[in-house]
Amino acid sequence: MTGATEVLLAEYENQLRGLLPQELPWGAVVERDGPLVRTHYGTHGIVEHTALLRGDLAGLIRRQQEIFAARCEPIEWKVHSHDSPLLAESLRVAAFTPGPERTLLAADIADIPAPEGLRSGARVRPHLHGEQERLRRMAAAAPEQRRPLTELEADGTARGTGSEMEVLVLEYDGRILDAVWVERVGGTDFAAIGGITRPRPELLHAAGAWAARRGHRYVIPGNTPRHLVAEAVDAFVPAYVAAGFHEIARVSTYRWAPPGEPARERPAKQLLSEPEHDEIWIRFEARFDVTYETADRGFAEPPASATWHLYTAVRQDDPLLAEVEAIVARGLRAGARPGDWLYRLKWYISGSRIDPNRVGGPGQPPWSSYAYLVDEYVVQVTEDLRMGTFGNWRESSLCVFGEELLAHVDEDLTNLLGTVLRRGGRPVGNIWSFGP
Structure with a gap:
């Protein structure tokens, strides 16, 4: 692991993992439970924490299952490659199912190349009113990445001081080819790519430019994002690396669902x-x-x-x-x-x-x-x-x-x-x- 990679991983651990949001996403409840942070969306919930989990892991996991079961919410629990091996083992014993591994990537925004000139008839632009449904379908067909587009949209515009999101599209002769969705994470030095429909370098460069240029919209002047983070399936990783990102870890989402039918929409x-x-x-x-x-x-x-x-x-x-x-x-x-x-x-x-x-x-x-x-x-x-x-x-x-x-x-x-x-x-x- 290079020095730059170590620094990015440390910043990721210190600022993003186990983060208590400054303001609540729409329809969500956030609770701290010892070393854990639970977010209840009504439709499902997520468990987050830093890499340092100690003590009775089986009891800690069992308590989360009981709490989410009382709300009839499935759990998503993200496990990183540098977490204790006991965490993944304990989750499997508790009937959690691991999803496919992804690569966790991060970059200094200053190191992401500026968008290059595009071929004639092509451009990258923010999405327009009326395109949401089409973009949601495109995003739903993409492989699992950091965060679904529908979840970012459901969080609303008041996700906290310094937070905002945008969907950038690559258009050619008036036809949308691909899209990337990116957010500014309030209270941190990070912007985050929720996902990208295909590994388009021009969209990754545009996401970096958006974070550097637009991320200060709701932020105290001088407190603009410095880093960009993403998760990618193996086929997408080369495009990220070429765009200035570093592979800092591997990550997999473990899932467990209690009996019953969860709500389909947030409250x-x-x-x-x-x-x-x-x-x-x-x-x-x-x-x-x-x-x-x-x-x-x-x-x-x-x-x-x-x-x-x-x-x-x-x-x-x-x-x-x-x-x-x-x-x-x-x-x-x-x-x-x-x-x-x-x-x-x-x-x-x-x-x-x-x-x-x-x-x-x-x-x-x-x-x-x-x-x-x-x-x-x-x-x-x-x-x-x-x-x-x-x-x-x-x-x-x-x-x-x-x-x-x-x-x-x-x-x-x-x-x-x-x-x-x-x-x-x-x-x-x-x-x-x-x-x-």
Whole structure:
């Protein structure tokens, strides 16, 4: 092992292995358990740690199996060639199945060659809106590497200070040939290639250029990535080495699945350009006769609804709003049916969805939706539009609709905020005037 390789491996061990993220990926719970870090995604989970694992390995592994089994989450446990041989042996005894070995590679970004000129008609560029599904299919057909594209996308844009991701595509005469997906790992000196569809040197060079040029977007100036890490099947390794990477270890993912059917989707998801985001908006606007241009006049409040004033809340950190949000969240959880998705929507801005039954409770991801903003319209609504909230910042009002939700929040919100402004869209008191 050369000096450069030893330095890169040491940096990898010190910064990436057993890392506690600065902020949670969407829909995930991260827990430290002694020397281990567990990440629960709802659909599956991963176990990470440094190379130094000591003590009762069998007991440690058995405890992880019990914890993941209680959540019905399969486990992924990555084993490196410089880990203790007892780890792989203990995992096999515990019925874990090893996957194919891959090569762990790392490079100093400064040593990765700059992108060279491409043949006429070819270019490397960031992916475009509308190409996601095609790229996901291409990525799914690629061999296992560091991290699937769908997992990076599911982490969302708020993966922590200094984090971001991009998919770069190699295009020829308007046709996408291959792609690489790369992320900046917040709180570290690393960017990471999640995977590449085929070993294209031009894409590896472009990934290095992206990390050096774009990685500082959410990072404190002067704290840009210095290293790039990747995992590759043997057929891809020569392209990485030619691009300035060093082989620093071998790695294999061990897997174990408990009895039962795991969830297919995380309990929370950020919605950027997904079709479902636009579809729910279209149905909401049609059902409640409202657009961004008419929202200052409110929306068609259904018969089962109540609206309260929030004119005293002029700051988002007002303790009153925290109480309102807690009441509404409890009501939404209580009124949720199995399989419900709750959408949080803002006009012309990304939205999100959560499973009210799988967030906000002990050991669950945080409740990421909200009912009111002091400077923007916000909607919460179930997929079937039967219940939700409409926060009208222009009127300083909050409308709660749906019989199931009202039954759980009406009394508490009235006690907190005072007389109801409207019921079923009709004034019932607490008239507010901005004039004399």
